[in-house]
Amino acid sequence: MRAIGFETLVPPPADGSTHGRLGRLTTPHGVVDTPAFLPVGTNATVKALDPDDLHEVGAQMILANTYHLYLRPGHERIARLGGLHRFMAWDGAILTDSGGFQVVSLSDLRSVDDDGVTFRSHVDGSVHRFTPELSVAIQEALGADIAVAFDQPVPPHASGRAEVAVATERTHRWAERSLAAHSRPDQALFGIVQGGLEEDIRAGSARTIAALPFDGVCIGGLAGDETPQERGRALDVVRQTLGADPRPRYLMGLGSPVDMLDAVDRGVDLFDSVLPARVARNGTLWVPEGKLNIHNARYLDDGAPVEEGCPCRLCRHFSRAYVAHLFRADELLGYRLATCHNLTFTLRFMGLIREALAAGTLPQLRLESSAARVATRPRDVTAKLARSDGAVAVKTGGLPWDRSGGGGHGITRPPPPRSEEEAEGRRRQGEDPADPRDAHERRGDQAEAQAARGDRGRVGDRPAGAPRGARR
Amino acid sequence: MRAIGFETLVPPPADGSTHGRLGRLTTPHGVVDTPAFLPVGTNATVKALDPDDLHEVGAQMILANTYHLYLRPGHERIARLGGLHRFMAWDGAILTDSGGFQVVSLSDLRSVDDDGVTFRSHVDGSVHRFTPELSVAIQEALGADIAVAFDQPVPPHASGRAEVAVATERTHRWAERSLAAHSRPDQALFGIVQGGLEEDIRAGSARTIAALPFDGVCIGGLAGDETPQERGRALDVVRQTLGADPRPRYLMGLGSPVDMLDAVDRGVDLFDSVLPARVARNGTLWVPEGKLNIHNARYLDDGAPVEEGCPCRLCRHFSRAYVAHLFRADELLGYRLATCHNLTFTLRFMGLIREALAAGTLPQLRLESSAARVATRPRDVTAKLARSDGAVAVKTGGLPWDRSGGGGHGITRPPPPRSEEEAEGRRRQGEDPADPRDAHERRGDQAEAQAARGDRGRVGDRPAGAPRGARR
Numbered sequence: 001m002r003a004i005g006f007e008t009l010v011p012p013p014a015d016g017s018t019h020g021r022l023g024r025l026t027t028p029h030g031v032v033d034t035p036a037f038l039p040v041g042t043n044a045t046v047k048a049l050d051p052d053d054l055h056e057v058g059a060q061m062i063l064a065n066t067y068h069l070y071l072r073p074g075h076e077r078i079a080r081l082g083g084l085h086r087f088m089a090w091d092g093a094i095l096t097d098s099g100g101f102q103v104v105s106l107s108d109l110r111s112v113d114d115d116g117v118t119f120r121s122h123v124d125g126s127v128h129r130f131t132p133e134l135s136v137a138i139q140e141a142l143g144a145d146i147a148v149a150f151d152q153p154v155p156p157h158a159s160g161r162a163e164v165a166v167a168t169e170r171t172h173r174w175a176e177r178s179l180a181a182h183s184r185p186d187q188a189l190f191g192i193v194q195g196g197l198e199e200d201i202r203a204g205s206a207r208t209i210a211a212l213p214f215d216g217v218c219i220g221g222l223a224g225d226e227t228p229q230e231r232g233r234a235l236d237v238v239r240q241t242l243g244a245d246p247r248p249r250y251l252m253g254l255g256s257p258v259d260m261l262d263a264v265d266r267g268v269d270l271f272d273s274v275l276p277a278r279v280a281r282n283g284t285l286w287v288p289e290g291k292l293n294i295h296n297a298r299y300l301d302d303g304a305p306v307e308e309g310c311p312c313r314l315c316r317h318f319s320r321a322y323v324a325h326l327f328r329a330d331e332l333l334g335y336r337l338a339t340c341h342n343l344t345f346t347l348r349f350m351g352l353i354r355e356a357l358a359a360g361t362l363p364q365l366r367l368e369s370s371a372a373r374v375a376t377r378p379r380d381v382t383a384k385l386a387r388s389d390g391a392v393a394v395k396t397g398g399l400p401w402d403r404s405g406g407g408g409h410g411i412t413r414p415p416p417p418r419s420e421e422e423a424e425g426r427r428r429q430g431e432d433p434a435d436p437r438d439a440h441e442r443r444g445d446q447a448e449a450q451a452a453r454g455d456r457g458r459v460g461d462r463p464a465g466a467p468r469g470a471r472r
Numbered sequence: 473m474r475a476i477g478f479e480t481l482v483p484p485p486a487d488g489s490t491h492g493r494l495g496r497l498t499t500p501h502g503v504v505d506t507p508a509f510l511p512v513g514t515n516a517t518v519k520a521l522d523p524d525d526l527h528e529v530g531a532q533m534i535l536a537n538t539y540h541l542y543l544r545p546g547h548e549r550i551a552r553l554g555g556l557h558r559f560m561a562w563d564g565a566i567l568t569d570s571g572g573f574q575v576v577s578l579s580d581l582r583s584v585d586d587d588g589v590t591f592r593s594h595v596d597g598s599v600h601r602f603t604p605e606l607s608v609a610i611q612e613a614l615g616a617d618i619a620v621a622f623d624q625p626v627p628p629h630a631s632g633r634a635e636v637a638v639a640t641e642r643t644h645r646w647a648e649r650s651l652a653a654h655s656r657p658d659q660a661l662f663g664i665v666q667g668g669l670e671e672d673i674r675a676g677s678a679r680t681i682a683a684l685p686f687d688g689v690c691i692g693g694l695a696g697d698e699t700p701q702e703r704g705r706a707l708d709v710v711r712q713t714l715g716a717d718p719r720p721r722y723l724m725g726l727g728s729p730v731d732m733l734d735a736v737d738r739g740v741d742l743f744d745s746v747l748p749a750r751v752a753r754n755g756t757l758w759v760p761e762g763k764l765n766i767h768n769a770r771y772l773d774d775g776a777p778v779e780e781g782c783p784c785r786l787c788r789h790f791s792r793a794y795v796a797h798l799f800r801a802d803e804l805l806g807y808r809l810a811t812c813h814n815l816t817f818t819l820r821f822m823g824l825i826r827e828a829l830a831a832g833t834l835p836q837l838r839l840e841s842s843a844a845r846v847a848t849r850p851r852d853v854t855a856k857l858a859r860s861d862g863a864v865a866v867k868t869g870g871l872p873w874d875r876s877g878g879g880g881h882g883i884t885r886p887p888p889p890r891s892e893e894e895a896e897g898r899r900r901q902g903e904d905p906a907d908p909r910d911a912h913e914r915r916g917d918q919a920e921a922q923a924a925r926g927d928r929g930r931v932g933d934r935p936a937g938a939p940r941g942a943r944r
Contacts, residue, residue: 044797048804051789073772073797081775081793089789300545303553317523317561321553325516325545332520332807 003028004146004188004215006248010357012267018366019239019267022357025061025248027093027145028186029085032060034248035264035357037255037350038095038272039343042068044078044088047277048336049343051090056313057340058347061093061145063272066138067102067130071123075141083143094144095272097252098135098178098192100151101220112152114170132177140184146216149178151192153221156230164196171220172208179212188215190250196221197230199237206241216248219268223253228262235266242267257286257349261369264353265362276346280338283327286345292320294338299324312344313337475500476618476660476687478720482829484739490838491711491739494829497533497720499565499617500658501557504532506720507736507829509727509822510567510744511815514540516550516560519749520808521815523562528785529812530819533565533617535744538610539574539602543595547613555615567744568616569724570607570650570664572623573692584624586642604649612656620690621650623664628698636668643692644680651684660687662722668693669702671709678713688720691740695725700734707738714739729758729821733841736825737834748818752810755799758817764792766810771796784816785809 010022023034039046039054042065046054054062064084069075078087084094100117104110109120109127116131132150139147151171154164171194182189191214195202209217219238222231235251242249248269254260255273263271276286283294287307292299302320309315314323314337326334356365482494495506511518511526514537518526526534536556541547550559556566572589576582579591581599588603604622611619623643626636643666654661663686667674681689691710694703707723714721720741726732727745735743748758755766759779764771774792781787786795786809798806828837 043801043803044794045801045803045805050785050805050808072801073793077773077793080773081791087791087794087797089794301549301552313522319553319559321545321549322516322559322561325559329515329517329544331515331517332804333517333522335804336522336808 002188002215003184003186006034006216006246006269008246010360013360018265018357018362020264020353020357020362021267021269022354023248023269025093025269027061027188029091029093029145030060032093033351033354034269035260035350035353036061036270037260037346038063038270039277040065040272040274041088041090041094042274043072044069044084046339046343047281048332048339051088051092053313053336053340054090054092057343058351059092059343061095062090063095063097064088064142064144065099065102066096066135066142067099067106069096069142070099070138071121071128075138079141079143083141085143093146094142095146095190095250096139096142096144096148098148098150099130099138100135100192101153101252103130104153112170114173116150117152132174133181136178136181136189140182140187143184144187146188146190147182147184148218149175149189149191149214151175151194151220153192153194154196156197156221156224156226158225159196161196161198161201164194164198165201168194168196168201168205172205175209175212175214179214190214190216190218190248192218192220192252193238194221195234197226197234199233202234202237203241206238210242210245210247214247216250216270217242217245218250218252220252222251223255223259223273228259231259232262232266235263235268239267255346257346258369260350261353261366264357265366276342277339280342281335283334283338284342285323285338286342294320294324294327296324300328306341307345310341310344310348312341314341474660474687475656475658478506478688478718478741480718482832485832490737490829490834492736492825492829492834493739493741494826495720495741497565497741499533499660501563501565501617502532504565505823505826506741507732507822507825508533508742509732509818510535510742511749512537512744512746513560513562513566514746515544516541516556518811518815519753520804520811523560523564525785525808525812526562526564529815530823531564531815533567534562535567535569536560536614536616537571537574538568538607538614539571539578541568541614542571542610543593543600547610551613551615555613557615565618566614566616567618567662568611568614568620570620570622571602571610572607572664573625573724575602576625584639584642586645588622589624604646605653608650608653608661612654612659615656616659618660618662618688619654619656621647621661621663621686623647623666623692625664625666625693626668628669628693628696628702630697631668633668633670633673636666636670637673640666640668640673640677644677647681647684647686651686662686662688662690662720664690664692664724665710666693667706669698669706671705674706674709675713678710682714682717686719688722688742689714689717690722690724692724694723695727695731695745700731703731704734704738707735707740711739727818729818730841732822733825733838736829737838748814749811752814753807755806755810756814757795757810758814766792766796766799768796772800778813779817782813782816782820784813786813 005026006023008021008023012019012021020035025032025034025036039059039062041062044064046062069078069084078084081087085091103117103119104112106122111118116129116134118127118129120127130150135150136147151174152167154167171192175191179189191209191212193202193205193209195205219235222234226234249267250270251263251268253273254263254271255275260271285292285294285306292306299320304320305315305318306320306323307315318337323334323337326337353362353365356362477498478495480493480495484491484493492507497504497506497508511531511534513534516536518534541550541556550556553559557563575589575591576584578594581592583590588601588606590599590601592599602622607622608619623646624639626639643664647663651661663681663684665674665677665681667677691707694706698706721739722742723735723740725745726735726743727747732743757764757766757778764778771792776792777787777790778792778795779787790809795806795809798809825834825837828834
């Protein structure tokens with residue numbers, strides 16, 4: 001008896017017009033309709049929201065970060081307090097990642113060997129060591145519905161072929177050790193496919209992981225600095241290798257609606273990212289036509305809701321003018337309302353994808369979505385204005401995941417801050433978005449990391465580009 | 473036809489054992505049971521809460537700040553957007569203050585003459601001028617249920633008798649001008665009694681204001697650096713002067729439960745303060761036995777709710793351990809949950825006062841409350857521990873309201889920060905509590921201002937000191 005069940009309700013059509021599939025994941029904490037997006041609750045809270053808010057935005061499963069919870073408040077403490085669900089009062093499903101990404105991306109000091117990774121805490125500088133066995137033990141203590149095997153991701157563009165090969169081999173050995181260590185019968189365990197952008201290594205990794213008795217297959221090392229085309233090829237390689245494998249496929253770290261639509265088309269069932277929530281806290285609100293930068297002065301006098309017909313808490317009760325005022329006054333309520341909106345937008349968009357899969361109209365949805373991304377809508381000055389804000393200011397942090405040109409997301413970069421004061425000034429503009437505690441909470445989502453470090457008012461997420469249908 | 477109605481449901485008993493009274497204020501936006509406490513929504517939001525939260529904590533009326541809303545987003549803008557109720561989506565009652573306190577306490581540059589006050593904005597340094605006529609016009613544009621006449625408060629201890637006399641005379645002339653300027657029939661207007669701690673000036677002010685056709689009487693210039701005894705004498709002078717005057721009496725800026733209980737006993741019907749919410753955001757949670765400093769390490773392992781039986785969002789769903797974790801991780805949800813709790817605590821305490829007034833048992837409630845303040849409860853280590861944290865760290869800002877020794881609240885002060893770094897370090901510990909935007913949002917509440925500037929973990933509110941009955 002497995003801890004979770006997964007069934008494909010509508011398989012991909014035989015004509016190959018899409019590889020997307022409609023499914024249902026059954027967990028000890030409820031059903032998750034797939035394709036699904038998981039909001040990220042790094043520190044046992046999806047930032048600014050409480051569990052009622054999470055239900056209201058439509059979340060069925062969330063992700064929590066093993067690395068962060070191990071460091072603070074500690075997995076043993078959470079276990080003593082009754083486990084993560086009880087601790088954070090969330091009765092829906094939870095997936096914990098393995099911490100593999102965070103220990104190699106968040107930590108200043110890290111040393112990877114065949115046994116594990118030694119790293120320094122971003123909280124207090126103390127030195128710690130993760131092994132596959134410890135990662136599994138932490139996740140069993142947290143008690144999520146789904147745990148993930150410990151892996152060694154490498155940043156796609158920053159890593160040479162030899163480096164990718166070594167890390168992927170190591171990930172395979174750690175996958176077996178994670179499986180051997182895992183003992184909790186009410187918790188599923190997913191393996192992670194690595195392989196960077198090397199197609200043969202990626203295919204070999206998919207074969208190796210699929211041959212092991214995991215409950216699901218994660219696709220790691222993407223949602224980073226690769227182009228959409230590169231990501232697409234890597235996903236196709238994994239899909240072709242997996243073939244008719246019945247298990248759920250989870251692309252870690254992707255959160256832009258158009259990117260998720262493309263990945264669904266290539267057979268992905270699960271996603272997570274801090275992106276929608278993080279850009280919301282920076283004042284970027286997603287709407288079907290693109291995005292609103294709520295810091296723009298025009299919204300101060302705009303009595304309309306952020307998105308007409310949106311059922312979220314922000315759009316039900318308040319105007320653009322009010323949320324624009326809250327952001328200017330740095331009022332905490334603004335962060336909550338903006339987060340509610342962007343997560344509602346994202347989860348409704350996933351609902352739209354599921355409807356299209358059920359109706360067999362995913363190819364049309366993709367066409368509409370592409371059209372929406374390039375369309376000029378003269379009547380929609382708001383969207384035009386938001387779209388004109390194409391340049392993106394980011395602070396490069398010197399981490400491997402930051403080294404690429406970032407061309408894949410069409411993003412340009414200013415130089416790093418010239419002084420500590422400038423860095424501090426940028427940090428203080430948001431709720432400390434450049435704080436290392438915030439950066440890279442999730443696996444390699446380049447857009448997200450950039451948005452997190454961008455100057456306020458020039459935040460660089462990609463336009464949501466959802467088609468008109470997302471209005472529903 | 474007046475905009476509001478006020479009826480005394482249970483008058484003070486003839487035996488003089490208390491001067492407290494049970495009442496009911498009827499406004500265009502619902503009934504307010506008195507004695508009542510008004511949470512403060514400075515920038516058209518009670519910090520961290522939305523209107524559903526306000527209803528849930530039991531708020532019937534809130535206060536919004538004329539000075540802040542005039543500067544940002546602007547009263548004319550709010551009027552164009554349909555008024556303050558619609559802007560902030562609050563369907564309960566609203567009272568706006570006159571801005572008199574803020575222009576003399578918040579601004580660096582201020583110049584008071586008989587016509588009005590010239591001051592510099594704390595937001596952007598621009599120069600503005602308030603007159604009684606402008607204050608009334610702003611409040612009519614905001615459209616609160618109750619407006620307040622423009623006044624010139626003076627800090628009790630920092631002001632000599634001559635200064636108090638001049639400011640009080642000016643307040644009287646401004647009261648008449650405010651009345652003459654006020655024209656909105658669906659809005660009540662309250663006058664303000666000043667007079668510092670000079671009993672004859674205070675009595676004369678009460679006579680003067682009571683002789684004018686205001687809808688209610690505010691008592692200003694208190695809740696500052698005076699001792700409880702001095703405040704009590706000033707309140708008694710006002711009460712004796714007002715005699716059988718049927719209008720509601722509103723003591724501006726007081727928010728400590730025991731202080732409010734004392735003031736109710738002296739005939740006060742309405743209160744407001746940022747204190748419960750502000751100390752909550754600093755991690756101080758009020759409980760019947762005193763307070764919890766949630767930064768204390770012991771709470772990290774405490775699976776109990778903050779207050780057993782409390783109906784608030786925090787206590788219903790979460791443990792002390794969880795909220796302690798949220799504050800350590802600087803998670804936004806912590807500020808909302810803590811605020812929900814302290815406001816629930818405060819508003820339930822007012823409910824307890826009303827029950828006692830209805831039952832004729834207010835004197836007993838006062839005795840219990842005094843006992844609770846000095847009682848040692850060996851079994852309640854939490855409360856003992858919280859109480860032992862008596863020292864309070866504050867940064868003196870050089871404003872007149874800061875000059876006193878603060879002995880009235882039994883508070884000791886450390887030296888001001890030795891350097892800008894230290895000041896910055898203190899500021900960054902909270903959500904920038906030392907920011908001038910935050911300080912002194914409300915009329916002279918010394919404890920509140922101190923709490924706002926205190927170091928985290930050494931926040932200096934007075935113990936709540938509520939009797940056991942407040943558990944209900």
